[in-house]
Amino acid sequence: MTVLVVTGTDTGIGKTVFSAGLAGALGAHYWKPIQAGVDPEGDKESVAALSGLPASRILPEAYRLATPASPHLAARIDGVEISLDRLALPQVDGPLVVEGAGGLMVPISESLLMIDLFAHWRQPVILCARTGLGTINHSLLSIEALRGRGVQVAGIAFIGDPHAENERIVPLLGDVPVLGRLPLLAPLGPETLARAFAAHINLP
Template sequence: MSVLVVTGTDTGIGKTVFAAGLAAALGAHYWKPIQAGVEPDGDKEEVARLSGLPAAQILPEAYRLATPASPHLAARIDGVTIALDRLALPQVDGPLVVEGAGGVLVPISETLSMADLFAHWGQPVILCARTALGTINHSLLSIEALRSRGVPIAGIAFIGEAHAENERIIPLLAGVRSLGRLPLLDPLSPATLAQAFAAHIRLSDPFNG
């Protein structure tokens, strides 16, 4: 089984759309272990809509929390205790795309962040980043947080309008490879996502950095 973890520099930057495109391109299973906020739908429903993958390849969450908040807070409000043993990677045939919740250092509990969970898994991570102002700092800090925990980084994927300097300087300063830039899509559909992903994202050997 080959695993790629998709995370982001922040919430709401498009990593679910990227994860859907990635899972579709690889014919992978998709799993979001912790979903916080399900109105009107959670991210796995969005991935199912955008990826066109068979329903059996969209795996159920380990935790599906009603409150749209950081996982540690959503769990507290919902009266749930998040346990590490329930977050073991599911065993599937073929590749698995795993999507984190929020940014790299979002807390899962009082003692565990998403980056700590990634370190526990030991699988390569793709960092999704905005192209807009502020992304240099956010991206470099996220990469430092991952590296300080020994998390392997498969690359950085930009999402948004073109910004040649940000897309150049971040991989250079961080020493990570750029996987390309996924443009904002209107309309956003399975067809437009698949086309844009094939045209703009480089996946030569994503499992081996």
């Protein structure tokens, strides 16, 4: 089973759209282990709408929390205790795309960060990053944090409008493969996403 974990340098980066494009391109299963905030829907529903995958390949979350907040806070408010045992990677036939919640240092519980979960899984991570101001610092810090925990960085994918220098210097200084840049899409739908992903993203 091939596993690719998708994370971002921050929340709101666009990693759900990237995950949908990646899962669709690979014909993979998609899993978001922890969803915090489901009004009007969660990321699983967005990926189902954008990826073109059959419903059987969109796996249910291990934790589906109502409160839109950091997982540790959402779980506390919702009266749920998050257990590492329930966060084991599901066994599927073929590729599995796993989407993290928020950025790397988002707490899952009082003693577990999202990056700790990635280190526990020991699977390669794709880092999604903005193209604009601030991305150099956020991206290099994220790469350094992943390496510090022994997590393989499969590559960095930029999302947004073109910025040639940021797209050049981050992979150079971070010594990571650049997978390309996914442009902002309007309209955003399964067809436009599939075309853009095929045209702009080089899969690892």
